[in-house]
Amino acid sequence: MSLRSILGGSSRVRKSSKGSGVKRTSSSPSTASWASSLPRRKPGTHGSGSGKKPSATANDDDDDLFDDKLDDYGLVTALATDLNLRDTSQAIHYIRNHMFSAMPEQAAGMNSTRIAEVLNYRKRLPPIVTVSHIQTLLASPSAVEREIAELARSGFLRKIVVARRGDIGETVMLASDYEQMVRDAGGLDESSKASLITFLKENTAAQTVRRTALRPFEIDQLIKAGFLTAHHTGVIHHGSMSHTMNLYSRPEDRGTLTSLEMVSRQPTGSLGTVGGEGALHMAGGSGGGSGRTPWVDTGATELKLAVPGNGTFLKLLSSGLEHLVSLVNKAKFREAPEALLKDYWDGGIAKEEARYAAKRSRGEFAGVLPGQTRKWRQFYGLSFDWVLQEAVGSGLVEVFETRSVGRGIRAV
Structure with a gap:
């Protein structure tokens, strides 16, 4: 059999009738092991050498990048990257110094008034x-x-x-x-x-x-x-608490007549140990009550x-945590690589800088500027690593090792 007849025929190499010893490549074990080592692709995508364009449905959802759960090789116990952190005082200085990202030196996308507003906002925050x-x-x-x-x-x-x-x-x-x-x-x-x-x-x-x-x-x-x-x-009705307070408050901190904080202060055998008079009505039910206001119960006041500025700090922290959790929840299995979430938090600036590096070197406007992203418009340049550490400490997310795509982040 000539070489021309082999190359001009079908794509599959067939066994020669004269016993040339050529076997089908589909049954070769080396080929099968090589194919299994290729990276997995999303359904509907094609290789670059197939001559076909990717289907329209392959790019409908850019956020869903993984069709399977990430490999979990154990949780990360400590998130510190600085090995010099040994005690609480050093950790306090480290946290305060790494709360915000540095102000962009050029192409910030913010005028002088906005830059001054961001810097003054950071300065007014208490050192807590x-x-x-x-x-x-x-x-x-x-x-x-x-x-x-x-x-x-x-x-x-x-x-x-x-x-x-x-x-x-x-x-x-x-x-x-x-x-x-x-x-x-x-x-x-x-x-x-x-x-x-x-x-x-x-x-x-x-x-x-x-x-x-x-x-x-x-x-x-x-x-x-x-x-x-x-x-x-005294008792504050849970309906008067905002959504943020309900999200991060402990069960015993929520203002109900039957909360642990309230019941533990009542004398044994008294009516207060079961919520007091009209407990169902005070909790928002339809039972009869004593006619008192449903918002604040009688009690002493202490200083x-x-x-x-603690309220401003807590507002910034709670809004940052909610945004981070929302990014994690967008994934199919509520987990994603840390590098991908950081890119989302920064507003995709890394991709834009790589794409328009030549234009920006010439001083031309190209891509998304930092001042146009939520990180700077709403969070005043809050660092992703800082928010991630707060989320782990609050029990909202957990960080684990994947050994393939870096560390993974999973919503709890």
Whole structure:
């Protein structure tokens, strides 16, 4: 048989009738093993050498890049990439220094007014760090709790807790930074500043302030300045809580008459241990009630330490966490590689820079500028790694090793 007849015939090589020893390639074990090592493609796509264009349905959904679940070789216990992090104080400085991405030096997509607004927003945020964030960077969460308690008793740290905010409401900051905020606060008399600083030094681990420790006009000034809040120890109806508070609050922190926080304070055998009078009505049911307001139950009011600007910090944090979880939930199995999610968080800037690198080198406008993405419009340049660590600490996502596409992120 001639070579021309072999190449001019069908694509499949057939066995020669004269016993030339040529076998069919489809049954070759080496070919089968080579084909099995090829990367998997989505259904409907074709190789570049087939001469056919990809079907229209292959690119209908660019977000669904994987038809199978990622390989899971175990969870990542600590997310810290800096091996110098050994204790809580170092972790606090690391978290504060890596919260935001650097401002783009050129082609930022923001005018001078917007750039000044972003920088001033970052400067106004208080230097606080969530406890759960510190635990994600260090190997032992229980050791972090013990160290924070010890540093608070020694007067090195100040712990500030916002009620009904769950893990993101437990924050710490350096005691020296908190005292400096009191000294630099406007609208406070020198006597009010001195009284609060004296109380802080005498009660290093205190989170509440006795009314007898301060004078009435000092309490009024500190509340207006944001250093004290009037916390109501009674029951707040869960309907008055926002969606964000319901999302991150613990079950015992939610304001119901039968919550653990409320029932545990009632005397044994009393009506309060089962929710009190009209518990069904107060919880939103149709049962008869005593006619009291369904929003706030009777209770005492105590003064708690607060940080000015903590509400702005919690709003930015909660909105960033919700956006990250929404990106993970878009995947088919609610999991995706970390590199892919980071690209989505940045708004696809990496792809655009690679595509329009030549034009941007000449100073021409091309692609999506950072100022046009949600990362800078809504989150003021919040870093993806920082938000990911907060999400892991809050129990919203978990990070695991894939050994093929880097680390994977899965919604919990």
